[in-house]
Amino acid sequence: MASTDIYHEMIIDYSRNPANFGSLDDPDVTHHDSNPLCGDSLDMDLKFDGDTLSEIKFRGKGCAICMACSSVLTEIAKGKPIGEVRAIQKGDLLAELGLEHLQAVRIKCALLSLKILKFALYKHIAASHPDAESLKEEAAGLY
Numbered sequence: 001m002a003s004t005d006i007y008h009e010m011i012i013d014y015s016r017n018p019a020n021f022g023s024l025d026d027p028d029v030t031h032h033d034s035n036p037l038c039g040d041s042l043d044m045d046l047k048f049d050g051d052t053l054s055e056i057k058f059r060g061k062g063c064a065i066c067m068a069c070s071s072v073l074t075e076i077a078k079g080k081p082i083g084e085v086r087a088i089q090k091g092d093l094l095a096e097l098g099l100e101h102l103q104a105v106r107i108k109c110a111l112l113s114l115k116i117l118k119f120a121l122y123k124h125i126a127a128s129h130p131d132a133e134s135l136k137e138e139a140a141g142l143y
């Protein structure tokens with residue numbers, strides 16, 4: 001079987017049985033985002049134990065690529081120190097499913113979960129550093 005077929009099977013399997021799908025009781029952070037062009041719409045819950053992302057779950061609706069990437073991302077991120085989760089790059093995620101050459105129109109499907117995770121991490125970090133919020137507002141209000 002060619003490697004592209006293996007990746008295709010993985011995407012189908014994950015879309016039927018997504019990993020870490022659902023919600024957490026009493027999450028530390030929740031973030032929502034959507035990709036209106038495709039109809040992907042996800043919520044992600046994170047729970048931290050000190051500097052470790054101890055639990056992560058996502059829920060919502062998404063196409064096969066979106067569900068597969070969300071599954072893989074949560075599997076990569078779960079149990080990792082915040083610094084390592086922060087360092088996850090889009091190329092790392094795309095490579096896990098052989099999606100490096102995905103068409104531009106589908107990239108948002110693949111990266112929605114990573115975008116949500118990064119925003120959720122920002123919320124968590126900002127919550128423990130109240131100054132971060134004013135920095136964000138200052139940056140957004142520059143022009």
Ligand SMILES: [Zn+2]
Nearest residue numbers: 038040063109
């Ligand atoms: Zn999609």
